[in-house]
Amino acid sequence: MQNPVAKQRLIELDVSQPLWDRYFWVAPLVLVGTREPDGGHDVAPKHMAMPMGWQNYFGFVCTPSHHTYSNIKRDAVFTVTYPRPDQLVLTSLAASPRCGEDRKPALSVLPVFPAEKVDGVLVEGGYMHLECELDRIIDGFGVNSLIVGRVVAARVAEDAERIDEIEDQALVHNAPLLAYLHPGRFATIDQSLSFPFPAGMKK
Numbered sequence: 001m002q003n004p005v006a007k008q009r010l011i012e013l014d015v016s017q018p019l020w021d022r023y024f025w026v027a028p029l030v031l032v033g034t035r036e037p038d039g040g041h042d043v044a045p046k047h048m049a050m051p052m053g054w055q056n057y058f059g060f061v062c063t064p065s066h067h068t069y070s071n072i073k074r075d076a077v078f079t080v081t082y083p084r085p086d087q088l089v090l091t092s093l094a095a096s097p098r099c100g101e102d103r104k105p106a107l108s109v110l111p112v113f114p115a116e117k118v119d120g121v122l123v124e125g126g127y128m129h130l131e132c133e134l135d136r137i138i139d140g141f142g143v144n145s146l147i148v149g150r151v152v153a154a155r156v157a158e159d160a161e162r163i164d165e166i167e168d169q170a171l172v173h174n175a176p177l178l179a180y181l182h183p184g185r186f187a188t189i190d191q192s193l194s195f196p197f198p199a200g201m202k203k
Helices: 067-075 085-093 105-109 169-176
Strands: 024-027 030-035 041-046 050-053 057-063 077-083 112-114 122-123 128-141 144-156 177-182 185-189
Touching: 024 050, 030 057, 030 067, 041 067, 041 105, 041 122, 057 067, 057 122, 057 128, 067 077, 067 128, 067 144, 077 122, 077 144, 085 105, 085 177, 085 185, 128 185
Parallel strands: none
Antiparallel strands: 024 177, 030 041, 030 077, 050 057, 057 144, 077 128, 112 122, 128 144, 177 185
């Protein structure tokens, strides 16, 4: 029996250049909140973001030239909001450029509320909220850095919490997830199937 994959034509990519715009890949989309030097808040969307292992650590890729990086390095805390699909426009506004006095005017329309364990804000309406204390910053991934925080507080929206009484597919359907498809697209995830794990597989 011939392997159908053998017929697939593969395109060699130049690994001396960044690869990540040459195909689509799925990523979460989160809003990272930090405090500015003047006491105001900054909120920035990040898609290279994920739990760091099975314990309560969360990390994301940033750049030292961004305020997010310098704010976290100074204050050693940050917040994370997972926005819903109907918050796409608000999430996009958080990426708007800074202008006069080095501020983002668009942030004034973001509905936020104060974090409880760290000095920061979270975005209202998100389905998951994390408050993190800085664990470490690892520089040197080209121009990028990995920022890792230890989660010290977390809250999930009632309609997004996994509980035994609600089947997982129904939960995803009723509380859809927002995904970023790099580069430059997004998707709403409201359908899912159980993954066919092999018998005996463990974390």
